Amino acid sequence: MxxxxxxxxxxxxxxxxxxxxxxxxxxxxxxxxFSVKQNYWNKESLKRMxxxxxxxxxxxxxxxxxxxxxxxxxxxxxxxxxxxxxLIPLKMMKKMQQYNTITxxxxxxxxxxxxxxxxx
Numbered sequence: 001m002x003x004x005x006x007x008x009x010x011x012x013x014x015x016x017x018x019x020x021x022x023x024x025x026x027x028x029x030x031x032x033x034f035s036v037k038q039n040y041w042n043k044e045s046l047k048r049m050x051x052x053x054x055x056x057x058x059x060x061x062x063x064x065x066x067x068x069x070x071x072x073x074x075x076x077x078x079x080x081x082x083x084x085x086x087l088i089p090l091k092m093m094k095k096m097q098q099y100n101t102i103t104x105x106x107x108x109x110x111x112x113x114x115x116x117x118x119x120x
Contacts, residue, residue: 008036013053 004012012033019029034040041049 004037009052011036012049016049016053 015024015029015032018024019026024032030041039045
């Protein structure tokens with residue numbers, strides 16, 4: 001069985017409503033539905049139609065093939081840029097800080113010694 005368009009489903013649902021309200025006979029309902037879907041009803045297909053009728057939103061058109069295109073922030077994520085803190089473990093960072101403070105201290109001392117020598 002082929003997929004039916006929205007208008008075809010509406011036609012079948014309206015015919016079913018008329019059948020339920022006894023405006024048309026069962027034979028007429030089957031003729032209308034056969035003219036639309038080119039197939040007769042069996043018990044399972046009637047149950048599926050009733051379930052679809054309950055869930056179908058008649059105010060909207062089918063969205064098949066009309067999906068929105070990718071917008072901003074959609075799709076594959078770009079790789080995260082790691083900072084130095086994330087690359088170097090914390091222990092290494094502490095050692096580097098200690099080393100930097102020691103080198104700064106030694107640089108200050110050498111500067112002071114050079115200045116003393118130059119003053120003399």
